[in-house]
Amino acid sequence: MPDRPAETYFLMGAAVAGLTHAGFSLYWALGGRWLLPTVGQWAVNGARDAPVAAGLLLVAVAAVKCAVVAIPLTVSRRPLRRPGVWRAFAWLAAVVLTGYGALNSVVAWLVLGGVLRPEGGFDRQAMIGHAYLWDPLFLVWGVLLGAGLLIGTSDRRKRTVAAAAG
Numbered sequence: 686m687p688d689r690p691a692e693t694y695f696l697m698g699a700a701v702a703g704l705t706h707a708g709f710s711l712y713w714a715l716g717g718r719w720l721l722p723t724v725g726q727w728a729v730n731g732a733r734d735a736p737v738a739a740g741l742l743l744v745a746v747a748a749v750k751c752a753v754v755a756i757p758l759t760v761s762r763r764p765l766r767r768p769g770v771w772r773a774f775a776w777l778a779a780v781v782l783t784g785y786g787a788l789n790s791v792v793a794w795l796v797l798g799g800v801l802r803p804e805g806g807f808d809r810q811a812m813i814g815h816a817y818l819w820d821p822l823f824l825v826w827g828v829l830l831g832a833g834l835l836i837g838t839s840d841r842r843k844r845t846v847a848a849a850a851g
Contacts, residue, residue, distance in 0.1 A: 723814020
């Protein structure tokens with residue numbers, strides 16, 4: 686979209702992060718196991734002990750992640766019915782993704798650094814995955830989404846002011 690390139694770049698960056706997350710969920714849903722231990726032993730056990738249920742759950746998770754990617758992109762490119770509702774959804778997603786990613790990354794780093802010591806120990810492989818891969822990716826997704834939404838909101842305000850003055 687030529688009149689809002691910065692918004693588009695940020696939203697596309699957010700889409701790459703979100704689709705990476707969704708892609709792994711779908712990969713695991715279809716039986717893939719690469720990097721699954723970095724999510725947690727519970728995920729490995731679930732995939733092994735109840736593969737159909739785990740697969741269905743992961744397909745649903747992938748679908749939600751894809752919706753969180755698609756809605757902000759769609760709203761930024763064409764008018765939808767009730768655009769305020771969709772933008773509010775996108776803002777909520779940006780806040781949740783950023784907060785979730787930041788908080789869980791920091792907690793994982795503190796656990797790995799020995800500052801926090803969970804009672805009963807912890808799954809080192811999963812903690813590494815959350816500290817350096819999955820949760821930072823949620824953080825990046827949320828920050829890029831928020832930046833795109835903020836720029837888009839600013840652009841819309843400028844266009845409204847220009848139209849009213851012109």
